[in-house]
Amino acid sequence: xxxxxxxxxxxxxxxxxxxxxxxxxxxxxxxxxxxxxxxxxxxxxxxxxxxxxxxxxxxxxxxxxxxxxxxxxxxxxxxxxxxxxxxxxxxxxxxxxxxxxxxxxxxxxxxx
Amino acid sequence: xxxxxxxxxxxxxxxxxxxxxxxxxxxxxxxxxxxxxxxxxxxxxxxxxxxxxxxxxxxxxxxxxxxxxxxxxxxxxxxxxxxxxxxxxxxxxxxxxxxxxxxxxxxxxxxxxx
Numbered sequence: 001x002x003x004x005x006x007x008x009x010x011x012x013x014x015x016x017x018x019x020x021x022x023x024x025x026x027x028x029x030x031x032x033x034x035x036x037x038x039x040x041x042x043x044x045x046x047x048x049x050x051x052x053x054x055x056x057x058x059x060x061x062x063x064x065x066x067x068x069x070x071x072x073x074x075x076x077x078x079x080x081x082x083x084x085x086x087x088x089x090x091x092x093x094x095x096x097x098x099x100x101x102x103x104x105x106x107x108x109x110x111x112x
Numbered sequence: 113x114x115x116x117x118x119x120x121x122x123x124x125x126x127x128x129x130x131x132x133x134x135x136x137x138x139x140x141x142x143x144x145x146x147x148x149x150x151x152x153x154x155x156x157x158x159x160x161x162x163x164x165x166x167x168x169x170x171x172x173x174x175x176x177x178x179x180x181x182x183x184x185x186x187x188x189x190x191x192x193x194x195x196x197x198x199x200x201x202x203x204x205x206x207x208x209x210x211x212x213x214x215x216x217x218x219x220x221x222x223x224x225x226x
Contacts, residue, residue, distance in 0.1 A: 002154075004154060008152075041220075042220075043202055043217035043220055044155070044202070045217070049213050087155075098209055098210055099157075099171075101154065102154030102155040103154050104152055104153055105154070
């Protein structure tokens with residue numbers, strides 16, 4: 001089992017709809033959480049950090065559920081430009097060092 | 113966008129040949145990283161550097177070596193390329209090792225080993 005798991009999708013969603021997807025992590029020592037966005041054949045770019053109390057950035061809302069060990073990303077009023085792969089990243093400390101564990105990503109396709 | 117370039121952007125090579133990928137930054141960041149990205153896998157760290165001549169292994173370092181002789185350049189070498197090293201390679205930079213949200217990626221290099 002992978003330490004960070006995401007549904008690969010694709011999620012096919014009509015423009016204007018709300019879509020949400022989760023990322024589960026297995027190591028309870030995980031400390032910090034992030035969502036990155038990756039456009040087709042491009043590099044990953046930070047979308048947002050995920051804070052314990054949940055946080056919002058415009059149409060995007062990120063939440064953390066430590067008890068169930070998952071983070072979620074919700075996109076409201078989806079735009080065609082939201083089509084991308086969304087990568088979940090978990091940071092944890094190991095042997096006095098930090099390690100980033102990346103999910104394989106969830107592909108989102110917004111249809112007109 | 114952060115000033116990170118990678119060269120070459122695409123390369124096709126044959127099994128057994130040496131390959132060097134270059135990452136160049138203009139941000140003067142201390143940390144530089146090499147990742148590979150394969151379908152069905154998250155990004156996996158190959159090696160990273162925390163200063164000139166200071167490097168350390170990541171989770172998938174076998175078959176790869178790195179060098180950093182200048183702050184701005186981080187080289188990844190495949191001494192004898194194998195088909196399993198066919199992948200997309202991303203370089204990244206950051207000011208802080210502890211803050212992944214400060215990490216910026218280069219455009220990537222698509223490597224095919226025949």
